[in-house]
Amino acid sequence: xxxxxxxxxxxxxxxxxxxxxxxxxxxxxxxxxxxxxxxxxxxxxxxxxxxxxxxxxxxxxxxxxxxxxxxxxxxxxxxxxxxxxxxxxxxxxxxxxxxxxxxxxxxxxxxxxxx
Numbered sequence: 001x002x003x004x005x006x007x008x009x010x011x012x013x014x015x016x017x018x019x020x021x022x023x024x025x026x027x028x029x030x031x032x033x034x035x036x037x038x039x040x041x042x043x044x045x046x047x048x049x050x051x052x053x054x055x056x057x058x059x060x061x062x063x064x065x066x067x068x069x070x071x072x073x074x075x076x077x078x079x080x081x082x083x084x085x086x087x088x089x090x091x092x093x094x095x096x097x098x099x100x101x102x103x104x105x106x107x108x109x110x111x112x113x114x115x
Contacts, residue, residue: 013095013096014081014095014097017098017103024046024048024071033049033064034073035074036075036101042113044112046111054079057086070087072096073100073104074100076101077098081096
């Protein structure tokens with residue numbers, strides 16, 4: 001795979017905000033992992049998301065389910081792409097939200113504020 005495509009497209013398992021919203025709204029189980037910092041999470045996040053900052057992911061990986069897909073989310077899709085790669089390498093079924101929360105909010109999808 002072209003390294004630049006992987007870096008700038010959000011990786012091979014990247015999904016658009018529209019695709020992610022469809023998955024979030026479906027009855028299919030989906031674990032939403034937000035890898036931003038706590039202040040970013042409090043400002044706006046997808047309802048039901050679990051916050052594990054990227055810097056803590058390695059030591060908290062055991063908190064993640066292996067029996068359902070994980071949607072990785074950050075501000076722009078960059079940190080979540082790193083998280084998705086790390087989780088994929090550990091055997092998890094992962095998706096990366098291309099465009100991150102910025103794209104999600106640009107699309108007009110709902111966010112939750114606070115913890």
